[in-house]
Amino acid sequence: MFQIIPDRNQLVVTKLIDLFGKAIERHEVITDMLCITVNKEVIHDVLFFLHDDKKLQYNFLTTLCGMHYPDIEQLGVVYHLHSFENNHRIRIKTSTDLQYPKLPTATTIWPAANWMERETYDFYGILFDGHPNLVRILNVDDMTAFPMRKDFPLEDQTREDKDDSMFGR
Amino acid sequence: MAKELDTDYWDKDLVRQEEPKEYNTLNVGPTHPATHGVFQNVMLMxxxxxxNTEQTIGYIHRAFEKIAERRPFYQITPLTDRLNYCSAPLNNMGWHMTVEKLLGIEIPKRVDYLRIVIMELARIADHLICNSVIGVDSGALTGFTYVFQDREFIYEIYEEICGSRLTTNMGRIGGFERNFSTKVWDKIRYFLKTYPAKLKEFENLLARNRIFMDRTINVGAFSADRALAYGFTGPNLRACGVDYDVRVMNPYSSYEEFDFIVPVGQNGDTYDRFMVRQEEMRQSMYIIEQALAKLDKMTDKGTYYASDPRYVLPPKEKVYNNMEALIWHFKIVMGETDIPAGEVYHCIEAANGELGFYLVSDGGRTPSRLHFRRPCFIYYQAYPEMVKGNMLSDAILTMSSMNVIAGELDA
Structure with missing residues (x-):
């Protein structure tokens, strides 16, 4: 079976704080996974370090998805990393401002990030610096909006024949 | 007199070879019988x-992640049906478990076992389609027609449990909507008895067939390193020789109590993917047998949902006769129950690999963000690298052996 070090969460946090100091903005365990919030200036270095460090070996990018925080006017990206070697998962979060959303790409570390970043761009409009082919992937090419942002209406908001206000919609 | 060798001829031929090559562009899809779904491959031939190949996807994109942000949790289950529609119950169970993790509901052992029976049946149905379609694409239609009877039988079992066949919407948050009837158990036992012989027959048709072997061995091979970098999971990764299985690495739904083998391949080619799926079906049968034995040993035959009145629908008799039960029924159906704020990531071993749900709740009636980790979407991007230098007919075979499901790809 796999050797599970009980304080592996602590190990990751200590190593990251030693190396990046204040750029590691927050770390907490949410439900069952360690969740680290990282400043966007160092996100690429953090991911590269987590991928390459001999003790950590987060060699697998499970998933990558965008987020929209309308109340603080920011867009975010959430990375789920998995270390097969240690069977440990962590979640890395970073955010960028809504006006000029730009983050470094992770395709140089994991080729798998290619389409996931395209999807994130497609739905949130986050520009990934250094991405080889950052074009829309699921939506039509001539779409102008970024539909997963909270201000994009799910239905046509001009409709008057439906009144769902009773149900909080 | 011997004629002198015309050396000029060879020189000319060399010159001809150095001329720039002319490439053709070929569109495979969007609607092509060989793509098994609506997606396009623009191939430079x-x-x-x-x-080179470039994929165009998104033809059946239905914005599930956006729709999910406006729906209460139990109404998202029908959306998950339509991800990998060949094994809808797997997706349903994965979603229920995600919500249960967020809500902190404790699930009774019997429900876990019932879920395992259903999930493994769904895995068999999915692998059956994939493997028989590999046969069809290599020119052997017979196996396909044989095993579709068994897939049909599995769908009949679903029908007995939940009333629908393809998009099942099976189960509820906390368990199942009703207990399994005796007919269900009879059908499952009948399936377990008859299916192994048919599977063997199907395998005999293809596995050592000279034509099939020539068509599949060393076709679309992929190394384990590249597969990991590209985020492969499930049978496709295991065919490359990496024994990653979520059921073993992060057991859910009491999988840790079960004994089974994780089959791995060697070359990561089409033949290995076929054989890995083939063996996984046998292991699934074995898991179902163990689950049935465990269920038989249990004295409790009636539990099919968690006893948590906040999220599990009260029984109908109570709803019609009891005011509180009616209120609770209404609150649950309208999605007005308290949902804690928080975020969870839960993944299950779906038929194609790690199916993950990243759920962020802000305490409202709907998720604030729901992201599906669709295994197809992630591994299909490696397709150009896999087919580069291969022939067109091999590319078709590679695609069907990767089991790319359009619904999961486009979400």
Whole structure:
């Protein structure tokens, strides 16, 4: 079976704080996974370090998805990393401002990030610096909006024949 | 007199070879019988060899992640049906478990076992389609027609449990909507008895068939390193020789109590993917047998949902006769129950690999963000690298052996 070090969460946090100091903005365990919030200036270095460090070996990018925080006017990206070697998962979060959303790409570390970043761009409009082919992937090419942002209406908001206000919609 | 060798001829031929090659562009899809779904491959061809490929996807994109942000939790289950529609119950169970993790509901052992029976049946149905379609694409239609009877039988079992066949919407948050009837158990036992012989027959048709072996061995091979970098999971990764299985690495739904083998391949080619799926079906049968034995040993035959009145629908008799039960029924159906704020990531071993749900709740009636980790979407991007230099007919075979499901790809 796999050797599970009980304080592996602590190990990751200590190593990251030693190396990046204040750029590691927050770390907490949410439900069952360690969740680290990282400043966007160092996100690429953090991911590269987590991928390459001999003790950590987060060699697998499970998933990558965008987020929209309308109340603080920011867009975010959430990375789920998995270390097969240690069977440990962590979640890395970073955010960028809504006006000029730009983050470094992770395709140089994991080729798998290619389409996931395209999807994130497609739905949130986050520009990934250094991405080889950052074009829309699921939506039509001539779409102008970024539909997963909270201000994009799910239905046509001009409709008057439906009144769902009773149900909080 | 012997004629002098015309050396000029060879020189001319060399010159001809140095001329720039002319490539053709070939559109495979969007609607092509060989793509098994609506997606397009624009292939740059040198004769019959593929130089480069570019995929266009998104033809059946239905914005599930956006729709999910406006729906209460239990109404998202029908959306998950339509991800990998060949094994809808797996997706349903994965979603229920995600919500249960967020809500902190404790699930009774019997429900866990019932879920395992259903999930493994769904895995068999999915692998059956994939493997028989590999046969069809290599020109052997017979196996396909044989095993579709068994897939049909599995769908009949679903029908007995939940009333629908393809998009099942099976189960509820906390368990199942009703207990399994005796007919269900009879059908499952009948399936377990008859299916192994048919599976063997199907395998005999293809596995050592000279034509099939020539068509599949060393076709679309992929190394384990590249597969990991590209985020492969499930049978496709295991065919490359990496024994990653979520059921073993992060057991859910009491999988840790079960004994089974994780089959791995060697070369990561089409033949290995076929054989890995083939063996996984046998292991699934074995898991179902163990689950049935465990269920038989249990004295409790009636539990099919968690006893948590906040999220599990009260029984109908109570709803019609009891005011509180009616209120609770209404609150649950309208999605007005308290949902804690928080975020969870839960993944299950779906038929194609790690199916993950990243759920962020802000305490409202709907998720604030729901992201599906669709295994197809992630591994299909490696397709150009896999088919480069292969022939067109091999590319078709590679695609069907990767089991790319359009619904999961486009979400």
């Amino acid at each position: 040198d004769g019959e060899f593929i130089v």
